Amino acid sequence: MTAATFGSVPRPWSEEPAKRPGRTRIRARIGGLHCSLCTGTIEKALGAKPGVDKVAVSLTHEQALIEYDPKVAHPEELLQTLRDIGYSVSDPRKLRPFEEEERDLVREGRRFLAATAFSLIAIVLIAHPTGIAAFALPAVVIASLLGFVFLVLRARGLATAVVGTVVLAGAAFALLPLKQQPWFLAATPWIVAGMAAVLVFGVANHILRMAFQALRRGILNQHVLLEIGAFAGIAGGVIGFVLDRPGYPTAAFFAVSVMVTTYHVFSEWLSLIVKTRSSQAVKRLLDLQPETARVVRGAEELELPIERVAIGDRVRIRPGERIPVDGEVVGGHSAVDQSLVTGESIPVDKSEGESVIGGSINGMGTLLIRVTAVGEGSFLSRIVREVEDARALKPGLLHLVDRVLRVYTPAVLIISALATIGWLLGSWFFTGTVDVERAVFAGLSVLVMGYPCAVGISAPLSIVRGAGEAAGRGILMRTGEAFQGYGLVKTIVLDKTGTVTEGRPAVREIEVLEGGEKELLAVAAAAENSSEHPLAQAVVDAAFERGATPPEVISFEALAGKGVVAQTPKGEVLVGSPGFLASRGVDLSRLVERIDQLEAAGRTVIAVGHGGRALGAIALGDTLRPDAAAAVAALREAGLHIVLLTGDNERAARRIAREAGIDEVHAGVLPDRKAEIIRSLQKGGSVAMVGDGINDAPSLMQADVGIAMGGGTDIAIESADIIILSNRLEALPIAREISRRSYRKMLQNVMLAFLFNGVGIPAAATGLVYPVWAMAAMAVSVTAIFFNSLWDRPRLFIDAILSVGRPARV
């Protein structure tokens, strides 16, 4: 095999430079992470391999980062270990297309439909409607199952939904007269047994596989717990066949298997909907167009993908474009907005010989730059690496349900064993003969009772609720961290430029020597009107707002980095930096002190002269967002410690902090230091970070909860857990309130889910409870959770189900 063909073999991982010399780092996308317990298992399994230094697994991003010594370990071998313990591995750079995700959803929906039909028939078969209570329960369950069938089919059209539901309901009722036939009654256990077998081993085969994989890795998660319950039901039924005794609930045992599996398939489907929708919503915000650069070669201008640009290439950048690469200006001049890259709020003039950073936005001039860094060496890829680092170092969050299951599952197994042993010993002790039948019955009943059906839907339902509420307020809550973590955060770190401030300059103070403020602005605006420099535009804005009418201009000349010279019928007007005016012979001595003062306060000052005389000075600065002070006050009210973090200079940062009411300030922070500051703040409790720039991305990832502004850069949005689509700071306390509320709901739901089983298990341990009661407990707890989560907003749930096959829009 030649080197060329070898290089074309797709490798399911991507390589990255490691932090330490002599180490290699790889990143792979992992499939089959079913719960937050998996991350720990992978870290343990890989960490035990010789040569592996560091393993970090992110459940939210389904990725693993492995750092190892290439002399000792090999990537193929490491990833094989992952496959051996039952995970799939794929290249992290490949995004799953929408269609594929929708297909998965539709497939899961079909499984649920099949399972529901089985459950319906099973209930009708085993129900003996004698008395009100015995009639009401199956009636309610059947009605709710039919409702689900209708909802699932509704996405495919009203006619399909009506016909499907009616046919299924008809089939169920047709069974009722049949139940009067003795031959049918005798066949009932066999019919239900057949359905249980088809459902557990056929329709829900994927869950069986996942449970098996989890068990092999020593994880006791929801799938394992389900299969324990389902198999206990089947075992109970099989024993019934062997004993062949009248009155033994053979059919009921099989029916319980059918029911628990149905509820589990349902909760899996619901979780998948929740997960798919949130990741699709994020993808929609991203500009997935590959980036290109306009490379000048000889007389030609070629549009090339970024990867094909080499050091030394000349790249043309047009007005308003994003600068795609790091480079040095070799032609033209322009004011470059670096706020997303460095946090500097005032655009910087760039002319020949000065360097520009990839990711900043070009102003109104055209630039020709010589590329100085590409690929791994460039600023952007350094940031991407830092995001990965932060992802690996981010404190993990064990999900609530998994935390409970870690204790609950072993407890169920132990109680089941105790019930069995208790009956064996007890019956022998009291009667002299060992009642094996009763003992096995008790043990199996505990296992059947032990599966908390409703637990699977408790988290997704509270997320459906919370995400729906958040969406209504212009907030996209994306990850488990958003719901579980944000309410617990102690410190909130705010980026300055573009987050707390508008991120563009505005006129803040005016110093007048002659005439009025309005006249000064009018004269300045007349001269600046033709200039597209952001500072000039801010002056024109201010003049317009105050109703000042700029005088007529005959001719106009802009001097890059200095200012403008305009000829008016009343003489020459000079507007620009104080140094520029002084060099043109304008006497600024009366203004010097005030200018120094304003500059010391972090403002950018331009002076205005008319006919060789100084008229005054205009101070410009970044302005606070109108809702910043109120949002900060609300966050403080909620008991949060607030920190301002910026790459901009200390003076500008202090001033903004004072205006917004923030005490702690970290200014002049380089992009690569931001995540480090978050890490040190995390020693004092969990931290949320709010930002929008490229330079914020690593710290958004590092923070326990990252919050990006919807208008922010792609990399910031991708790194965040919560995205504020409305771009308003007031959403911060609102999102926190929603997060707290959803977490409370989740807690209530989980408690409700376990409560019924908590009552049911001791009852089952006595061996006196029939499995029918396990079904009753299921029905009641699932209904209770539905009511608790959605009783006033059922639309949220219905919309989520109906959206299958039709991807949600942001």
Next chain:
Amino acid sequence: MNNVTFKVEGMHCTGCASTIQLLLQRKTGVRRVSATFEAGEAKVLYDPATVSEDDIAAAIEKAGYRVTSRSAAS
């Protein structure tokens, strides 16, 4: 540069104000526009060499509103 305030009749809500704002911003020669429903007026900064006061008034009227008076700012 001229800075003129047009008194506008017939705006029903802030939506009408933003319609006028968008409409005028599209005209060449118009530099800044601020239309407010509360005040019932549209402030316009424009270049008289490219666009006239009458052109702007006509644009507002064409959209179904009435310009009742104009006043130039000093």
